[in-house]
Amino acid sequence: MPIIVSPNLPVNAVRVSLHPPHFSLPLYGGKVSAAQSRWASAAQDYMDDDFGVLGGRLDLNVRFVTNPPSTFVMPVDGDSMIKAGLFPGTIAIIDKNADAKSGSIVVVWYGDKYIVKRLYIKGNIVKLRSEHPKIREYPPILFKGDDELVIWGVVKHGINTY
Template sequence: MSIVKIPKLSSELEFVPFELLEDEIKVKYFSDGVQAGFPSPADDFKEQRISLDSKYLTNPDATFLVRVKGDSMYPTLQIGDLLIVKSDKELLDNKIGILSVNNTEFTVKRFDKEKNILIADNKSFPNIEIGEDDTILCLGIVQHFIRDL
């Protein structure tokens, strides 16, 4: 019998627990967006209401939150960003995942399928080359992130 121990998160990540309650909170949402240039005075704001939890926390059994504590993915991800991670998504080319190579600590990196490397967006950090005999464990794919301004 073989028992596989799941690696822990590296020091650049922090698990953030969340709990879904029965009540859904909806916030105002302007589907037409806002102009970053010169807005037209004729623009008519059409107010709608959306639930952030139903948009970003769908399938709660396959969703978890992780806070970025390191800067290997800067400028894409910054220290303090809250990552919304989905464990039911497939690791595809150029996706950012929570990954472990050969049972090492989980880290957050971009997957380059063609070159078989895990990319650190911050050029000060080395990429992780993936050999033919290496095993990648994908905890989940980063689908969204929240950044405080």
């Protein structure tokens, strides 16, 4: 089963800057709980260096773009990957040089468009699966034998706006 990495650039993909300006945000310690509410300790309100950034600041380029020459961003369209955190309008950060492994979220050329799915590989069988609560409405795409799968890149992050 041939798996090909595509050199083509989708029309709505944007390459990240190879020399972005440095812009960092203050990084505060403690965590934001998504569990039931409780009073936070005043000691939690301090600058944190957990991300390895000097002075408790986070540079989003350093955090999200590990390989600038092969990193692109594309908006997500559709709802088939919402359980993976990719909603309509999510900005997907994609690395074309990252290794696509079983379990990776990949962008592939399928039919006449680019799609984003979870990749599963078992022997000679490759599946692309959606991640949606109504999974039966989104059947897997199966590749086997001499079928050709064209992988464009691996989704490394998703940025959502609320």
